[in-house]
Amino acid sequence: MRVLIVEDYDPLRKALGQGLEExxxxxxxxxxxxxxxxxxxxxxxxxxxxxxxxxRVDGLTILKRLRAxxxxxxxxxxxxxxxxDDRVTGLNLGADDYLVKPFxxxxxxxxxxxxxxRGYNRGDPVIQVGDLQIDTAARVVNRAERxxxxxxxxxxxxxxxxxxxxxxxxxxxxxxxxYDFHSDPESNVVDVYIGYxxxxxxxxxxxxxxxxxxxxxxxxxxxx
Amino acid sequence: xKTLQARLLISTAIGTTLVLLVxxxxxxxxxxxxxxxxxxxxxxxxxxSLAALVExxxxxxxxxxxxxxxxxxxxxxxxxxxxxxxxxxxVLARSxxxxxxxxxxxxxxxxxxxxxxxxxxDGRTGRIVGIAFVPRLEDEDNQADEPLEVTLVVxxxxxxxxxxxxxxxxxxxxxxxxxxxxxxxxxxxxxRRGLRPVGWLxxxxxxxxxxxxxxxxxxxxxPTELRPVVxxxxxxxxxxGAAFQRERRFTADVAHELRTPLAGxxxxxxxxxxxxxxxxxxxxxxxxxxAVNQQMQQMVENLLNLARVDAGxxxxxxxxVDLPELIRQCWKPLAERANQRELDVDWHxxxxxxxxxxxxxxxxxxxxxxxxxxxxxxxxxxxxITSSPDDGAVKxxxxxxxxxxxxxxxxxxxxxxxxxxxxxxxxxxxCGLGLSLCKTMVDxxxxxxxxxxxxxxxxxxxxxxxxxxxDAERAKGKRDRPE
Numbered sequence: 112m113r114v115l116i117v118e119d120y121d122p123l124r125k126a127l128g129q130g131l132e133e134x135x136x137x138x139x140x141x142x143x144x145x146x147x148x149x150x151x152x153x154x155x156x157x158x159x160x161x162x163x164x165x166x167r168v169d170g171l172t173i174l175k176r177l178r179a180x181x182x183x184x185x186x187x188x189x190x191x192x193x194x195x196d197d198r199v200t201g202l203n204l205g206a207d208d209y210l211v212k213p214f215x216x217x218x219x220x221x222x223x224x225x226x227x228x229r230g231y232n233r234g235d236p237v238i239q240v241g242d243l244q245i246d247t248a249a250r251v252v253n254r255a256e257r258x259x260x261x262x263x264x265x266x267x268x269x270x271x272x273x274x275x276x277x278x279x280x281x282x283x284x285x286x287x288x289x290y291d292f293h294s295d296p297e298s299n300v301v302d303v304y305i306g307y308x309x310x311x312x313x314x315x316x317x318x319x320x321x322x323x324x325x326x327x328x329x330x331x332x333x334x335x
Numbered sequence: 336x337k338t339l340q341a342r343l344l345i346s347t348a349i350g351t352t353l354v355l356l357v358x359x360x361x362x363x364x365x366x367x368x369x370x371x372x373x374x375x376x377x378x379x380x381x382x383x384s385l386a387a388l389v390e391x392x393x394x395x396x397x398x399x400x401x402x403x404x405x406x407x408x409x410x411x412x413x414x415x416x417x418x419x420x421x422x423x424x425x426v427l428a429r430s431x432x433x434x435x436x437x438x439x440x441x442x443x444x445x446x447x448x449x450x451x452x453x454x455x456x457d458g459r460t461g462r463i464v465g466i467a468f469v470p471r472l473e474d475e476d477n478q479a480d481e482p483l484e485v486t487l488v489v490x491x492x493x494x495x496x497x498x499x500x501x502x503x504x505x506x507x508x509x510x511x512x513x514x515x516x517x518x519x520x521x522x523x524x525x526x527r528r529g530l531r532p533v534g535w536l537x538x539x540x541x542x543x544x545x546x547x548x549x550x551x552x553x554x555x556x557x558p559t560e561l562r563p564v565v566x567x568x569x570x571x572x573x574x575x576g577a578a579f580q581r582e583r584r585f586t587a588d589v590a591h592e593l594r595t596p597l598a599g600x601x602x603x604x605x606x607x608x609x610x611x612x613x614x615x616x617x618x619x620x621x622x623x624x625x626a627v628n629q630q631m632q633q634m635v636e637n638l639l640n641l642a643r644v645d646a647g648x649x650x651x652x653x654x655x656v657d658l659p660e661l662i663r664q665c666w667k668p669l670a671e672r673a674n675q676r677e678l679d680v681d682w683h684x685x686x687x688x689x690x691x692x693x694x695x696x697x698x699x700x701x702x703x704x705x706x707x708x709x710x711x712x713x714x715x716x717x718x719x720i721t722s723s724p725d726d727g728a729v730k731x732x733x734x735x736x737x738x739x740x741x742x743x744x745x746x747x748x749x750x751x752x753x754x755x756x757x758x759x760x761x762x763x764x765x766c767g768l769g770l771s772l773c774k775t776m777v778d779x780x781x782x783x784x785x786x787x788x789x790x791x792x793x794x795x796x797x798x799x800x801x802x803x804x805x806d807a808e809r810a811k812g813k814r815d816r817p818e
Contacts, residue, residue, distance in 0.1 A: 122599035122627050130606035164591075191594040192587065212598035216605035 112157040112227050112267065113137040113288045117147030117173070118189065119165050123212075127160065130216050131223065135250065135263045135270075137291040144168025151177055151184070155287055158226045159186045160219070163201070171204055178205035185226035187219075224248060231274040238273045241333035243312065243320055245273045252312075259311050264289065268304050269312075272321070272331035281328040305329060339533065343526045344519070351518045352511075359507040366503055370496050378464045379448040382489040385417055389470040391483055396421070396470055398428045408432050416455065416463075416490040427485060441465035442486045455490055460497065463490040532558050536565065548576035588752040592634060596627045603627075637768040640699065641751070644775045651693045651779060658722050658729055658800075659684035661694065665701040673709050673718070678735075683721040688729045690800045692780050697800075700776045700784075703769035704733050704796050711794060713737020724802065728782075731798040738794025740786075748786045749774040770796075 114136045118124040121142070128140045139154070141147040144165035151159055151173065159177075163170035174186060188201045188209040198209050207229070208222050224247060228236060236248035244253045247270060252259045261269060267289040272280060282301045309321050322330045390397045398419060402408070407415045414432035420440050421427050429438075436456035442465045443449035455461040465488045472482070539552045551572060554565040607620040643649050662684060673680060690697075708718045712735035721732040740748060751771040770786070773796075777784040782800040789795075 120595050120599055122623055123595065123602055125623070126599065126602035126606045130602065130609065133606070133609065189598075191591040191598070193590075194587075212594040213601045214598060216602050216609070219602075 112270065113139070113154065113291060114223060115147070115150050115154070115156045115159045116140045117142075117144065117150075117159065117165065117170070118162040119143060120162070126216075127219070130220070134220055135267050136223070137267070137289050137294070139291045139293075142166075144170065144173055148173050148176060151182070152180070156184050157230055157288060158223050159184055160223065161186055161188050161206075163188060163190045163192070163197075171201065174201070174204045174206055183230075185230045187222055187226055189214075221248075227274075233274065238270075238276065240273055240276045240331055241318060241320055243273075245270060247273075254312060254314075255317060261308075261311060264304060265308050265311070268301075269308055269331075272329065275331070277330070277332045279324050279327045279330045284328070340526050340530055343530075344523055347522050347526075348515065348519050351522070352515050355511045355514050359511050363500075363503060363507055367500055370499065374462065374491075374493070374496055375448075375450050375464065378450075378462065378489060378491055379466070381415075381491075382417075382448065382464050382466045382487055385489065386466055386468050386487045387471070389419065389468075389485065389487070390473045391470045392473040394483070396427055396483060396485065397473070400428070402431065410434070413492060414457075415492075416488075418488045420486045420488065421483065438463055438488045438490050440486060440488060442467040445469070445484065452493070453490065455492060459492045459494060461490050461492045463488050532561055536561060540568070543572075548572055548579055585751065589638060592752070593631065596631050600624050600627050634768060637703075637772045641768065641772055641775060644779060649696075649779055651696065653691050653693055656690050656692050656694050656697060658688040658690055658697075658731065659686075661698060662701055662705075662720065662722065662731075665698060665705055669702070669705050669709055676709065676712065678709065678712050679717045681717065681719040683719070683723075685721075685723040687724050688722045688802070690729050690802050692782075692800060696776050696780060700773045700780075700798070701731075703773050704731075704798070707769055707796070708733050708735040708794075711735055711738055713792075725799065727802060728799045729802045731800070732795060734793050734795035736791075736793050738788055738792045740788045740794055742788055745786050745788050749784070773798075 112135075114131055116124060116127050116131070116138060118127065118140075119142050124140050124142060128138050131138045139150050139156075141150050145167040147161070147165065148168055150156075161170045161173060165173075170188065170190075174188075177184065177186070185207045186205070188206045189212060190197055190201065190209060191212045193211045198211075201209050207226055210219055210222060224236070228234065228247065236246060238245045238247060242255045246252070250266060252261055252266065252269065268285060271285060271288050285301050305321065305323075312321065313319060318334050320331055320333065322332070322334075324330055385400070388399045390399065407413075408417060408430035410432045414430075416430050416433045416438050418429040418433060418438040418440075419427040423440055426437075433456060438456070439451070439453060441449045441451050441463065445467045448464045448466045450462060450464050452460070452462050465486055467484060467486045469482045469484050536552070536557070543550050543552075551569045552565050554562065554569070557565050603620050603623055607617065640649075705720075712718055716736035718733070718735045721730075723730050748770050751768060774784050777798055777800070780800060782798060784796065784798045787795045787797070
């Protein structure tokens with residue numbers, strides 16, 4: 112899942128970027144409002160973590176503009192102001208959640224994950240596709256009661272497919288949601304990772320779950 | 336009793352009572368005097384009419400009183416008396432009511448009545464009048480007779496006048512008492528009514544919310560005397576409200592500025608601890624945390640200094656300071672950062688720039704000004720530092736290129752927590768307190784500080800400090816002035 116962090120305080124931005132990346136997110140970071148807005152417009156993010164006091168364009172303005180342009184991307188506001196007014200203003204302008212500084216990183220992570228689920232209209236952190244079970248909170252994957260160990264990238268790919276279970280997802284869509292601007296993957300990297308994933312998930316005797324739709328992309332779901 | 340109502344009531348009651356007592360007494364004295372005068376005059380006229388009946392015939396005196404026509408001299412409970420004396424030894428006549436008693440002999444100059452209050456022979460209180468006169472001659476032609484001088488004394492009881500006066504006394508006393516009681520009641524009503532606005536005002540004050548300083552007392556219909564109180568209170572509320580607002584904003588700003596670095600440190604540490612890392616990674620995190628810690632320390636110190644100045648707890652200890660030398664000292668800890676940013680620094684430190692000032696405070700000012708210049712100078716930009724004597728003062732000018740303070744914002748650079756747009760981007764450790772502290776400190780040192788910006792973005796801070804001894808004296812005078 113791809114996350115944008117717009118935060119002007121260097122140490123916090125760096126730490127959040129690193130933390131979310133290590134938690135399996137593709138992360139873009141920006142230190143000022145103008146750049147942040149540009150990022151938000153040019154990519155389809157699963158969550159935007161937005162500081163309110165920003166140079167050039169402040170967080171509330173970014174929020175207003177994105178919503179005015181019809182963007183429904185889940186936005187989590189970070190603020191050092193904790194009055195009811197401050198929080199209500201953000202939520203009323205279209206923010207989905209807020210966190211008052213300083214906060215526990217675990218909480219930020221949990222909220223970001225919850226926002227991702229909400230973005231895909233899923234309340235249950237556990238996604239069931241046939242006999243495949245993906246626990247997005249614990250980042251644990253089981254098939255037919257057997258645990259499957261995945262690398263961070265493989266997991267991200269599977270989670271993206273699972274959130275779209277039953278739908279065809281394009282290679283570009285996958286690309287956009289599991290890689291950030293800084294990664295420079297080979298053009299066939301999605302196919303390569305689909306291959307890795309198939310090897311770990313598909314086993315003889317069990318139904319096929321990852322289907323290729325020629326010219327369109329991939330689909331995760333029980334055999335149709 | 337300390338209530339205004341009671342005090343007003345008691346003092347007006349005392350006043351009313353005094354006025355009533357004095358006027359009652361005056362009235363009584365006047366009435367009494369006129370009663371006695373009337374009594375005396377009536378007694379005297381009685382004596383005169385009796386005296387007219389005394390005649391001298393040759394050398395004999397004849398008293399032609401017709402006892403029947405003068406029944407008041409007959410013995411009775413209210414009898415009057417007369418007694419005609421020829422001399423102290425010889426009584427010519429006395430009224431029958433007198434029996435064998437004497438009325439006493441009093442006399443003034445001839446024909447001039449003399450009065451005396453006495454106890455009458457039967458024990459009643461009374462008053463006598465004595466008139467010395469020469470009786471009329473029966474034969475007016477006979478001048479040979481030698482005129483004789485006699486004294487007629489007439490007495491009458493005074494019970495009537497005394498009881499009238501006693502009644503008057505009682506009446507006056509009763510009227511006074513009644514008047515005092517009635518006026519007390521009326522006064523109490525007026526005082527209560529008059530003080531109603533005070534009660535109303537105190538109710539208004541009591542209704543003011545503890546936390547709401549925006550409320551004002553409605554002054555409509557308040558008596559003129561209370562108008563200054565209402566205005567004064569409203570004015571006080573206004574100033575308190577503004578001060579509270581400032582304080583609240585300041586506290587919120589402080590909280591905000593401390594929370595952001597706290598959030599940074601916490602996230603850095605939590606992410607670092609989320610899994611096992613190599614020594615270099617930990618080292619990186621620790622040095623990052625240390626940097627944030629230093630920023631926070633600087634900020635807390637600035638805050639503390641500002642708070643001390645605000646509380647008037649800052650003591651100035653003056654000594655002779657060589658400004659260029661102090662500038663170089665302050666530059667040392669900052670030099671590395673300037674080198675990192677590849678800034679060109681132009682030094683123009685003139686001779687003779689000594690100032691009588693507080694070294695530690697000035698050091699704090701210089702550190703903040705220089706740090707500000709390094710922070711805001713554009714990458715590979717210039718910093719120019721100039722110090723020179725300037726008409727009894729020492730002038731220090733620090734300018735840097737690449738400033739982004741708009742000309743209309745220059746006046747705000749000394750405001751607490753004000754910051755130029757990208758200053759946080761340059762370094763989040765600068766929370767807009769440094770220059771504010773500089774201004775406060777320079778003011779305390781008796782100098783002045785100003786900021787200017789040019790179209791090409793050169794930002795300049797100019798500080799004037801009093802230098803010479805005369806100025807030092809003046810500054811000292813200013814410092815010694817009680818706050």
